[in-house]
Amino acid sequence: xxxxxxxPSNKVTEKGKDVELRCDPISGHTALYWYRQSLGQxxxxxxxxxxxxxxxxxxxPSDRFSAERTGGSVSTLTxxxxxxxxxxxxxxxxxxxxGQGAFFGxxxxxxxx
Amino acid sequence: RKEVEQDPGPFNVPEGATVAFxxxxxxxxxxxxxxxxxxxxxxxxxxxxVYSSGNEDGRFTAxxxxxxxYISLLIRDSKLSDSATxxxxxxxxxxxxxxxxxxRLQVQP
Numbered sequence: 001x002x003x004x005x006x007x008p009s010n011k012v013t014e015k016g017k018d019v020e021l022r023c024d025p026i027s028g029h030t031a032l033y034w035y036r037q038s039l040g041q042x043x044x045x046x047x048x049x050x051x052x053x054x055x056x057x058x059x060x061p062s063d064r065f066s067a068e069r070t071g072g073s074v075s076t077l078t079x080x081x082x083x084x085x086x087x088x089x090x091x092x093x094x095x096x097x098x099g100q101g102a103f104f105g106x107x108x109x110x111x112x113x
Numbered sequence: 114r115k116e117v118e119q120d121p122g123p124f125n126v127p128e129g130a131t132v133a134f135x136x137x138x139x140x141x142x143x144x145x146x147x148x149x150x151x152x153x154x155x156x157x158x159x160x161x162x163v164y165s166s167g168n169e170d171g172r173f174t175a176x177x178x179x180x181x182x183y184i185s186l187l188i189r190d191s192k193l194s195d196s197a198t199x200x201x202x203x204x205x206x207x208x209x210x211x212x213x214x215x216x217r218l219q220v221q222p
Contacts, residue, residue, distance in 0.1 A: 033209055043157070043200075048209035056209055091156055093210075101147045101202070102210060104156040 002026065004105035006092050012111045013082055021077045021108045025094030032075050033102055034067060036088040043091070049075065050098045082112045114139055117213035119201050125219045130191050134216045136201030137183045145204040146177055148186050150197040151215065157200055160186075191220045
């Protein structure tokens with residue numbers, strides 16, 4: 001497909017387990033963003049990758065959260081030792097370069113029970 | 114102070130009305146500006162970029178006022194399908210896109 005693809009679309013996990021969320025950006029897009037959104041709330045920035053530059057990790061809420069982007073394409077967001085407050089929709093977006101608007105995937109709905 | 118501020122609304126307007134939203138941003142070094150719309154339980158979708166000269170896309174017109182640091186979105190001839198939350202977005206340098214909290218629009222028959 002031509003759009004941003006995220007998997008899984010839904011994930012239910014037990015408190016304390018680790019989860020990995022995947023994002024396939026649009027081909028050729030150098031910028032990739034992760035945000036999360038709790039029900040009824042705004043978008044919360046997590047991390048931003050731009051080309052070969054060091055990622056902006058300033059939005060990661062704790063050291064339980066990490067992300068990588070391999071080969072300038074696919075990105076994985078990892079949450080270790082999940083907590084109930086981690087429950088949210090995790091949204092990935094990509095753009096052609098850092099100065100343009102970004103296109104979002106459909107998100108991963110994470111529920112920690 | 115938030116970097117991007119929007120009136121949360123809701124704005125309740127009848128079909129066919131013209132409605133305008135404003136958004137203010139705090140950092141004068143912001144370089145790129147966008148409007149997104151987000152439907153309930155869906156991902157945000159890029160509506161339009163905002164340029165200094167102003168730009169129009171069908172019924173939608175976006176304006177940027179750098180001196181006053183605000184961005185506006187005008188929707189003419191509102192449709193029921195325009196009901197959504199409209200997000201104002203700014204970008205500065207190497208930083209990520211910063212989203213406002215959104216303005217909710219409800220178009221009523």
